[in-house]
Amino acid sequence: MMGFRAAPVLRASIVRWAENQPDKPTLSEATRRLVELGLDVKVKGRLSGKDQKLRARELAANAIDRIADSKASAEDRADRKRRLIKGPQEFREARVDRPKKK
Known part of the structure; x- marks a missing residue:
C-alpha cells in the first residue's frame, strides 16, 4: 500500500x-x-548511450545536408561535413568523455 x-x-x-x-x-x-x-x-x-550517439550523428548529418553548398563538389561537401561532425581539433582535445591519444 x-x-x-x-x-x-x-x-x-x-x-x-x-x-x-x-x-x-x-x-x-x-x-x-x-x-x-x-x-x-x-x-x-529511452535510447542507450550508443543509440543516442548514432541518433545525434544522424541528426547532425541531416542538418548539414540541408545547409550544404550545392555548388561545391560532392567530395568538398563530404569533407566539410566530416570536419563539422568531428569538430575542431582544439575542442576534440578538450573533451573529457574520450580517452586521451598517446
Whole structure:
C-alpha cells in the first residue's frame, strides 16, 4: 500500500482519465495504471548511450545536408561535413568523455 498527496488539479486529471476508461476504475486503480503507463513509456522511449550517439550523428548529418553548398563538389561537401561532425581539433582535445591519444 502506498499513499501520496496530490494537488487538486492532479487529482481532477486522474479522475477525468478514469471516467474516460471503459471499465471506470477507482481513483487508486486509475493512479496505479497511470504510473505503470508512465514507467513503461519512459523505459521504451529511452535510447542507450550508443543509440543516442548514432541518433545525434544522424541528426547532425541531416542538418548539414540541408545547409550544404550545392555548388561545391560532392567530395568538398563530404569533407566539410566530416570536419563539422568531428569538430575542431582544439575542442576534440578538450573533451573529457574520450580517452586521451598517446
